[in-house]
Amino acid sequence: MTMPETSATTAETAGVEVLRPHAEDAFADELTALAAADDRPRPARWRLSPWAVATYLLGGTLPDGTVITPKYVGPRRIIEVAVTTLATDRALLLLGVPGTAKTWVSEHLAAAVSGDSTLLVQGTAGTPEEAIRYGWNYAQLLAHGPSRDALVSSPVMRAMAEGMTARVEELTRIPADVQDSLITILSEKTLPVPELGQEVQAVRGFNVIATANDRDRGINDLSSALRRRFNTVVLPLPATAEAEVDIVSRRVDQIGRSLDLPGGLEGIAEIRRVVTVFRELRDGVTADGRTKIKSPSGTLSTAEAISVVTNGLALAAHFGDGVLRPGDVASGILGAVVRDPATDRVIWQEYVETVVRERDGWKDFYRACREVGA
Ligand SMILES: Nc1ncnc2c1ncn2[C@@H]1O[C@H](COP(=O)(O)OP(=O)(O)OP(=O)(O)O)[C@@H](O)[C@H]1O
Ligand SMILES: [Mg+2]
Numbered sequence: 001m002t003m004p005e006t007s008a009t010t011a012e013t014a015g016v017e018v019l020r021p022h023a024e025d026a027f028a029d030e031l032t033a034l035a036a037a038d039d040r041p042r043p044a045r046w047r048l049s050p051w052a053v054a055t056y057l058l059g060g061t062l063p064d065g066t067v068i069t070p071k072y073v074g075p076r077r078i079i080e081v082a083v084t085t086l087a088t089d090r091a092l093l094l095l096g097v098p099g100t101a102k103t104w105v106s107e108h109l110a111a112a113v114s115g116d117s118t119l120l121v122q123g124t125a126g127t128p129e130e131a132i133r134y135g136w137n138y139a140q141l142l143a144h145g146p147s148r149d150a151l152v153s154s155p156v157m158r159a160m161a162e163g164m165t166a167r168v169e170e171l172t173r174i175p176a177d178v179q180d181s182l183i184t185i186l187s188e189k190t191l192p193v194p195e196l197g198q199e200v201q202a203v204r205g206f207n208v209i210a211t212a213n214d215r216d217r218g219i220n221d222l223s224s225a226l227r228r229r230f231n232t233v234v235l236p237l238p239a240t241a242e243a244e245v246d247i248v249s250r251r252v253d254q255i256g257r258s259l260d261l262p263g264g265l266e267g268i269a270e271i272r273r274v275v276t277v278f279r280e281l282r283d284g285v286t287a288d289g290r291t292k293i294k295s296p297s298g299t300l301s302t303a304e305a306i307s308v309v310t311n312g313l314a315l316a317a318h319f320g321d322g323v324l325r326p327g328d329v330a331s332g333i334l335g336a337v338v339r340d341p342a343t344d345r346v347i348w349q350e351y352v353e354t355v356v357r358e359r360d361g362w363k364d365f366y367r368a369c370r371e372v373g374a
Contacts, residue, residue, distance in 0.1 A: 022118060023071075023111035030056065031112065033066040043087045045163040045205025046113050050083045053112040057083075057105065071108045072101060073247045078233055079105075085231040086113055086165065091186050091208040093171070093227075096235035099301020102211040103169060105235065109209055110165040119155035123170035132156050132168075132181050133191060146195040156182075156208070157191055163205030171210040172219040179226055182208070186229040215299060238302060241287065244275045247302055252309045267316070267324025271309055273365060274329055277356075278305050281337060281347075286355055293355065294347045298339040308332035330368035 024031060031047070034056055040049035048056065057079045059070030072079055085092045086109065094102040110117040121131050134157050140150035159166035171179065185191055189202040210230065212222070222230075238244035248271050278300040280286050284293055298304070312328035320328060338344040356366045 023107045024115055024117055027056075027069075027071075027108075027111070030066070030068050031115070033062055033064070034068065034112075037062045037064060037066070043205065045203070046087075047115045048112055050087055053083045053109065054079050056112040057108055070250070072105055073243060073250070074101075074236065074238065078235065081231075082109065082233045083113075085233070086207050086209070088231075089189075090231045091210065091229055093222075093230035093232045094209065094211045094235055095214055095232050097215045097237065097301065098213050098299045099303030100235040100237060101302075102213070102235055106167050106169070106209045106211050110167055113207075114159075114164040114205070116164060117167065119159045119164055120167045120169065121155055123168060123172070123174040125173055125175065127174045127178055129178050129181050130154065132178065132185075134193065148196065151193065151196070156185060157200055159208075160185070160189075160191060160200050160202040160206050163203035166206070166208050168208060168210040170212060172212040172222060174220065176220050176223060179220065180223060183223075183225055183229065186226075237282075241272070241275055241279055244279065244302055244305070245272050248275060248305050248309055251306045252313065255306070255310050256313055267309070267313065267328075270312065270324040270326065270329055271305075273326070273362075274305050274308055274312075274333060277333055277351075278302075278336075280355065281351065291355060293351055296337050296339065296344040296347045298336060298344070300336060304336045308336055326365040326368040327371070330365065331372040334369070334372050 034048055034052045038049050038052040040051050042049045046053075054076075055068055057070075057072045058076055060068050062068065082092055082094070082105070092109075094106055096102055107117045110119070121127065130152075132154055134154055135152040136146070137150050137152055140147070144150060153161070156166045156168075158164070168174075168182070185202070186208065189206070191200045191202075193199060213219075238247060245268070249268060252271070276287060280293065281295055282300045284295045285291065286293065308329055309324070309332075311332045312324050315328040316322055316324050334348065337348045352366065352369045356362050356369060
């Protein structure tokens with residue numbers, strides 16, 4: 001079956017800088033260096049060995065001195081299990097609360113294993129079966145009847161035909177009957193096309209990485225038939241404040257560079273403060289374990305801490321002296337914490353008055369919080 005080629009995107013052709021390059025482009029140098037240094041056995045159609053894929057995700061230094069930056073910061077075993085799963089005939093399900101890097105890990109795994117992270121199905125309540133199986137080009141269909149030329153492959157179908165990694169984002173948002181179209185694909189490794197009396201058989205190297213979030217409301221359960229086809233790997237929240245500060249500063253540094261913001265990372269103290277506030281509110285208790293506090297309705301994930309700090313840096317760059325200060329993060333924190341104006345605002349005010357106000361070295365931050373309306 002002829003498949004549409006994974007050709008260069010329009011922006012690349014035109015020589016324009018894209019806003020967010022795919023992982024395989026952004027980290028092309030690292031992937032090339034890893035492939036050159038990698039002498040371990042590679043599963044069929046894998047660009048790298050499982051060891052090299054794990055090194056790409058977790059970071060390390062190659063014998064020739066090339067530094068591989070860590071993409072995922074967290075327990076090594078989690079990545080090892082995820083990579084190993086992809087080399088088996090079971091699919092991989094990355095599960096976790098929002099902002100635990102499920103999408104991020106999925107993209108980097110696909111980039112390292114198949115060299116292509118773009119075979120992606122975005123799950124929503126309106127995802128139709130065609131997005132997972134195939135659809136038709138109606139002009140062709142009406143003019144010539146069902147034929148291979150009239151068939152429009154889904155990303156999953158292309159991944160099957162080419163032995164690549166397909167990604168399904170937010171699997172549990174997809175209606176249950178549409179989810180079930182994955183069952184034959186994952187267990188029989190085939191996709192029947194009854195209209196043509198044909199089937200597409202998965203080539204070795206094909207696998208699926210799905211992500212799902214176990215917190216959101218309005219999600220559909222995974223049927224047990226489907227769940228059995230997946231190995232589930234749970235991505236945890238960062239275990240310690242230090243780990244979380246590390247994640248936030250690394251990502252902010254990368255994002256900052258791609259937004260060309262000056263200032264760098266002199267604001268590490270401010271990052272530590274954002275992370276402390278988020279962790280305390282999330283855990284419902286202060287870091288020293290002494291004071292109980294109420295948790296607001298928002299998730300206050302690491303991902304949100306990253307965006308509060310990035311926005312703060314932009315404020316500092318454009319309207320301050322380039323150094324991140326309490327006033328630059330206060331309004332971002334307020335916005336992240338107060339999702340439900342009625343209950344969250346009270347919780348935030350209580351936190352500001354009982355915790356922030358009393359803490360040594362937090363006077364400036366207390367003043368900044370008061371200014372933005374706590
Ligand atoms: N442990 C971690 N290591 C590295 N980066 C992390 C980690 N946790 C969060 N991040 C960062 O958080 C950001 C958001 O992650 P991502 O969008 O993948 O979350 P998600 O789990 O898919 O969330 P959602 O459930 O909302 O889709 C990414 O930029 C990622 O770099
Ligand atoms: Mg996601």
